[in-house]
Amino acid sequence: MSKAIPVIRNILDANNRLADQLRNVYAENNLLALNLMSSPGAGKTSLLERTLNDLRDELRMAVIEGDLQTDNDARRVAATGAQAVQINTEGGCHLDSSMILEALKQMDLAALDVLFIENVGNLVCPAEFDLGEKAKVTLLSVTEGDDKPEKYPMMFAQSKVLLLNKIDLLPYVDFDLERATRFARALNPEIIVFPVSCRTGEGLEPWYAWLKEAALAERR
Amino acid sequence: MHEMSIADALIRIVETEMANHGLRTVQRITIQHGALSTMVPEALDLAFEAMTRGTALEGAVLEYEKVPLSLRCSKCETTFSPEVRSLHFAPCPSCGEEFAHAVLTGKELNIAHIEGDT
Numbered sequence: 001m002s003k004a005i006p007v008i009r010n011i012l013d014a015n016n017r018l019a020d021q022l023r024n025v026y027a028e029n030n031l032l033a034l035n036l037m038s039s040p041g042a043g044k045t046s047l048l049e050r051t052l053n054d055l056r057d058e059l060r061m062a063v064i065e066g067d068l069q070t071d072n073d074a075r076r077v078a079a080t081g082a083q084a085v086q087i088n089t090e091g092g093c094h095l096d097s098s099m100i101l102e103a104l105k106q107m108d109l110a111a112l113d114v115l116f117i118e119n120v121g122n123l124v125c126p127a128e129f130d131l132g133e134k135a136k137v138t139l140l141s142v143t144e145g146d147d148k149p150e151k152y153p154m155m156f157a158q159s160k161v162l163l164l165n166k167i168d169l170l171p172y173v174d175f176d177l178e179r180a181t182r183f184a185r186a187l188n189p190e191i192i193v194f195p196v197s198c199r200t201g202e203g204l205e206p207w208y209a210w211l212k213e214a215a216l217a218e219r220r
Numbered sequence: 221m222h223e224m225s226i227a228d229a230l231i232r233i234v235e236t237e238m239a240n241h242g243l244r245t246v247q248r249i250t251i252q253h254g255a256l257s258t259m260v261p262e263a264l265d266l267a268f269e270a271m272t273r274g275t276a277l278e279g280a281v282l283e284y285e286k287v288p289l290s291l292r293c294s295k296c297e298t299t300f301s302p303e304v305r306s307l308h309f310a311p312c313p314s315c316g317e318e319f320a321h322a323v324l325t326g327k328e329l330n331i332a333h334i335e336g337d338t
Contacts, residue, residue, distance in 0.1 A: 001337060001338050002247075002335065002336070002337055003241060003243060003335070003336060003337070003338055004333055004334070004335045005237055005241050005243075005333055005334045005335070005336075006332070006333045007233065007237055007331045007332060007333055007334060008330060008331070008332060008333075009233060009330060009331055010328075010329060010330055011226055011229050011230050011233065011251070011329050011330065011331050012226070012229055012329060013229070013233070014229055014232065014233075015225075015229065092222075092224075092225070093221055093222050094222050094225070096225065124222070124258045125221070125222035125258065127258055128222060128226075128257070128258055128259070128329065129222070129225075152258075153256055154256045154257065154258050154327070157256065157323065157327075182319075185319055186310070186318070186319055186321075187256075187321070187323060189294060189319065
């Protein structure tokens with residue numbers, strides 16, 4: 001006998017339930033968890049290197065590194081003295097909550113203020129997977145083109161912070177900061193935009209101020 | 221290609237529902253996906269087919285219902301659906317405001333219903 005069964009469930013329910021578990025874990029430890037996303041090569045690891053170095057005396061930070069194959073990024077982060085746990089996705093294009101739960105077993109969360117989750121370099125897939133983070137932080141480098149928020153709306157619509165990186169290269173590329181910002185704000189009026197250069201350090205102070213304020217808010 | 225993960229999650233939900241409702245086979249699974257969702261139906265078809273080979277779900281057809289983007293104007297609160305081609309130039313038809321609209325629908329990635337035999 002043929003039967004039609006209404007279901008109406010988010011397909012990624014299972015991941016979302018694990019993300020809720022993660023949210024509780026972060027909250028119990030007064031931990032600010034940030035999901036860092038971008039294309040490959042936009043500067044996620046460089047941003048982390050600088051941030052971990054510059055704020056080492058003010059915040060206790062650690063990183064979960066999502067990578068397809070290598071542990072290059074984890075080694076770069078560990079060189080700053082911060083704790084880094086590597087997740088190799090073996091070709092998987094995004095991190096999910098089960099991977100994060102597994103990685104957290106290797107970390108002393110009570111000794112941390114900020115947990116950066118460096119997602120796999122990809123502007124599409126990571127946007128669909130909640131990792132229980134307080135905020136999604138997206139990096140876009142000026143060499144990628146100012147139309148990216150328009151082309152990948154989901155990623156930018158969900159991000160709380162947008163860092164426009166490599167602004168030291170602005171004289172050499174056709175990238176309109178204003179246009180990128182406008183596109184990002186079309187579907188996301190609240191998005192906070194920081195133009196930065198991880199190479200020269202320009203513009204990093206406002207990002208640091210935001211980070212310190214957000215970490216403090218978790219401890220209140 | 222996160223459609224592999226989506227297919228995996230989908231199969232688990234369908235298997236649970238089959239057990240709950242005593243279905244032996246499944247012919248059709250209806251999926252609702254929003255205009256903003258990054259899921260590509262062709263990629264999900266491919267992943268689903270590969271992952272269900274030799275199982276009770278083999279041969280089940282995925283049907284897609286696209287949920288349009290609908291926005292609420294940030295200024296006058298009118299609800300409207302822009303052309304998908306111009307997601308980011310979506311002036312409110314009522315007051316002309318172009319920015320900061322709230323997304324009401326368009327982010328969905330849902331399984332809506334399953335048809336099969338007991």
